[in-house]
Amino acid sequence: MTHASSLLGWDLEINMPEAGASARGQAQSEIELLRQKMTIDLTGPVEKADKLKALNDAEKGVVRVVKRELNYYQKVPPKLVGELQKATIDSNIPWREARKKSDFSIFKPHLEKITELKREEANYLDPSGNPYNALLDLSEEGLTITDLDKVFSELVPQLKKILAKTLSQGVFPEKHALEEIDYDVNSLKQVNEKILQLLGMPDKRFRQDVSTHPFSIKIASDDVRITTRYEPKDFKASMFGLMHECGHALYELQVDHELQFAPTATGVSAGVHESQSRFWENIVGRSKEFVPLVYPS
Amino acid sequence: MTHASSLLGWDLEINMPEAGASARGQAQSEIELLRQKMTIDLTGPVEKADKLKALNDAEKGVVRVVKRELNYYQKVPPKLVGELQKATIDSNIPWREARKKSDFSIFKPHLEKITELKREEANYLDPSGNPYNALLDLSEEGLTITDLDKVFSELVPQLKKILAKTLSQGVFPEKHALEEIDYDVNSLKQVNEKILQLLGMPDKRFRQDVSTHPFSIKIASDDVRITTRYEPKDFKASMFGLMHECGHALYELQVDHELQFAPTATGVSAGVHESQSRFWENIVGRSKEFVPLVYPS
Numbered sequence: 001m002t003h004a005s006s007l008l009g010w011d012l013e014i015n016m017p018e019a020g021a022s023a024r025g026q027a028q029s030e031i032e033l034l035r036q037k038m039t040i041d042l043t044g045p046v047e048k049a050d051k052l053k054a055l056n057d058a059e060k061g062v063v064r065v066v067k068r069e070l071n072y073y074q075k076v077p078p079k080l081v082g083e084l085q086k087a088t089i090d091s092n093i094p095w096r097e098a099r100k101k102s103d104f105s106i107f108k109p110h111l112e113k114i115t116e117l118k119r120e121e122a123n124y125l126d127p128s129g130n131p132y133n134a135l136l137d138l139s140e141e142g143l144t145i146t147d148l149d150k151v152f153s154e155l156v157p158q159l160k161k162i163l164a165k166t167l168s169q170g171v172f173p174e175k176h177a178l179e180e181i182d183y184d185v186n187s188l189k190q191v192n193e194k195i196l197q198l199l200g201m202p203d204k205r206f207r208q209d210v211s212t213h214p215f216s217i218k219i220a221s222d223d224v225r226i227t228t229r230y231e232p233k234d235f236k237a238s239m240f241g242l243m244h245e246c247g248h249a250l251y252e253l254q255v256d257h258e259l260q261f262a263p264t265a266t267g268v269s270a271g272v273h274e275s276q277s278r279f280w281e282n283i284v285g286r287s288k289e290f291v292p293l294v295y296p297s
Numbered sequence: 298m299t300h301a302s303s304l305l306g307w308d309l310e311i312n313m314p315e316a317g318a319s320a321r322g323q324a325q326s327e328i329e330l331l332r333q334k335m336t337i338d339l340t341g342p343v344e345k346a347d348k349l350k351a352l353n354d355a356e357k358g359v360v361r362v363v364k365r366e367l368n369y370y371q372k373v374p375p376k377l378v379g380e381l382q383k384a385t386i387d388s389n390i391p392w393r394e395a396r397k398k399s400d401f402s403i404f405k406p407h408l409e410k411i412t413e414l415k416r417e418e419a420n421y422l423d424p425s426g427n428p429y430n431a432l433l434d435l436s437e438e439g440l441t442i443t444d445l446d447k448v449f450s451e452l453v454p455q456l457k458k459i460l461a462k463t464l465s466q467g468v469f470p471e472k473h474a475l476e477e478i479d480y481d482v483n484s485l486k487q488v489n490e491k492i493l494q495l496l497g498m499p500d501k502r503f504r505q506d507v508s509t510h511p512f513s514i515k516i517a518s519d520d521v522r523i524t525t526r527y528e529p530k531d532f533k534a535s536m537f538g539l540m541h542e543c544g545h546a547l548y549e550l551q552v553d554h555e556l557q558f559a560p561t562a563t564g565v566s567a568g569v570h571e572s573q574s575r576f577w578e579n580i581v582g583r584s585k586e587f588v589p590l591v592y593p594s
Contacts, residue, residue, distance in 0.1 A: 003324035004301040007308055015312075019501040020520030023557065027300035027517070034331070204316040220324070223317030260320065 001035045006219050013211045014227070018093055025089035029082040036073040036081050042066055043074075061264040068141070069263070076124045084121065087113050096212045139270035178235065185230045191294055192228060192242050198293055199246045199280065206249055214241045216248035216277075221260035224249045239294075240281050247280030248273055298332045303516050310508045311524070315390055322386035326379040333370040333378050339363055340371075358561040365438070366560070373421045381418065384410050393509050436567035475532065482527045488591055489525060489539050495590055496543045496577065503546055511538045513545035513574075518557040521546045536591075540582040544574030 008028055016024060049055070049063050073081070091110035098106035122131035133144045166172065196208065204222075211227035218224045226245035230238055251267055259265040267273040284290050305325055313321060346352070346360050370378070388407035395404035419428035430441050463469065493505065501519075508524035515521045523542035527535055548564055556562040564570040581587050 001327075003320060004305060004328060008301060008304060011304055011308065015504060016516075017500075017502055017504050017520050019499075020517050023300060023517030023519060026558070030298075031301060202316075204314055207312060207314050219313075220317050220320030222320060223314050261323070 001031055001038070003220055005031050005035070006217055010217050010219065010225055012089060012092055013215070014209045021089065021093050025086040028089055029085040032085045033078055033082050036078055039066070039069050039073045043070060046070060058259065058262070058264070062262050065263045072125070072138070076121055080117065080120055080124065084114075084117050087117055099212060141269060143271075183232050183235045185232050188230060188232070188235055188238055191235075192239060194294060195239065195242060196246065198290075199243065199250070199284075201246055201249065202253065205253060208242075214245050216245040216252075218249075218252040218266060221253075221255060221257055221265060224252050240285055243285040244277045244281040247277035250280065251276040298328055298335070300517055302328050302332070303514055307514050307516065307522055309386060309389055310512070311506045318386060318390050322383040325386055326382040329382045330375050330379050333375055336363070336366050336370045340367060343367060355556065355559070355561070359559050362560045369422070369435070373418055377414065377417055377421065381411075381414050384414055396509060438566060440568075480529050480532045482529050485527060485529070485532050485535055488532075489536060491591060492536065492539060493543065495587075496540065496547070496581075498543055498546065499550065502550060505539075511542050513542040513549075515546075515549040515563060518550075518552060518554055518562060521549050537578050537582055541574045541578040544577030545570055547577065548573040 005028060008024060008031070012021070012024055046063060046066050049059070050067065055063065087110070091107065091114060094110050095107050098104060118135060119131060122134040125134040125137075130145060136143055136145070136148075192208075206224045206226065209225065209227045210229055212229065214227050214229055216224070216226045226242070226249050228238055228242040228245065232238075248267075251273060255265050267276075302325060305321060305328070309318070309321055343360060343363050346356070347364065352360065384407070388404065388411060391407050392404050395401060415432060416428055419431040422431040422434075427442060433440055433442070433445075489505075503521045503523065506522065506524045507526055509526065511524050511526055513521070513523045523539070523546050525535055525539040525542065529535075545564075548570060552562050564573075
């Protein structure tokens, strides 16, 4: 189910003829409902497994993740599960059009619909708490607004200090001329190819395409897909975007093969995923050691 | 299920990174087993529907098609259903490699495995009859070897007569110089684009890609995909191949939208499908009226 659903999502962005969107929403919605039904059918076995003493770490992980999915599907009714899928997919082509035309009004009704459904979802998940906490938990297990406020209230002033100090020392270079000009798409494609090699992306286990907004998606342990875009202004957006997506992809590509068909065979949270993508994009990609590899001085 | 399964099949040929084949076989196999289970769950409702007097033609069609699928899934055990999917998908990359290297030995073990499984399948479907009849019925409902022998024994001598007469009259042109030369792929791509327009292929409802062997597949009523290839010898293979696939696609694209989520929303048989593809390829494409549209004299 995850394999099929991921591929349907990828194809929606990359290949699908426009008129196919309506049936795609229907298909994704049906797959998600089937997944809900199949997960709920696991209630008994999971409860049993949860009581076993002799589970190893991998097995405990599976129980933990399935319990989490079970909690979601038990609380959110099938009607809403289906509608959320359909509304998200229906919004895809209008979003692309709105972006292309810089016209928010095209996307607005879709965003309103999705927001309304997400509020309902939050309410089913936790009727008494702050709705954002319920949604945050879906990406970052257990994290709350209070936690986030604490983190950021400490981080922001410190970061501002560092920034002020760095700027005052004038060690940042002026804007480079390359950042201002329109670039040649084919030349940048060659640079990006080189970056994929430098980052050790394994040829037979991934592919790269172009999409409106760059993303990364795992279809299977040996089939991870990334996208990039060529606008063609500001080559850094394309180049660092690619490294960012490589970071997501490398994280997924390094999951133990023994777990490949287990529900644990994916990143643990949005935050950890983002730490991997930003590690490659910022810590590696913008380092003094890496830049000369693609821009010989 | 059909939507997802078709897309997984298409992607296997067009996009999938090589290493993804094993998980793809697994995924397709699981989808097919789910489809078997869901179809068998329809046994009661279909038997009920079959007894109703007041069904219209569309409803009768649905009952007929589901009964046919039910018959298949009731007779062929899940283990074999899954193995057939897996074996077919596992053979795809080796087949491409064998074709590329003109080395049958790469594909041979896969063909042997599939043949063995198809024999088992035939045996489950009809243990007492000729195995080929059981398999023929899957593509062409009710047709038997005896029927085919009768058709061909009448057709072949007549066709030979027509061919001999035509050749003796010397009305066929000599081979054209264009047929012998290597063609420029980009130029032929432009010709093919023009052909898609001439055949009225609806822009937003289909897409075209390149694959090892040309094929056509319906993902949904408004999402039909065709492929072509550029070898680049003998432009006719690419050009008429494209028209052939357009024929398949136009047949699927013209199915009534009201049926789009019904099991009847597809071609009725391999033979009728082929009649449509060959109509566009041969009757239209090779006609005195069509050729001047792409090759002005």
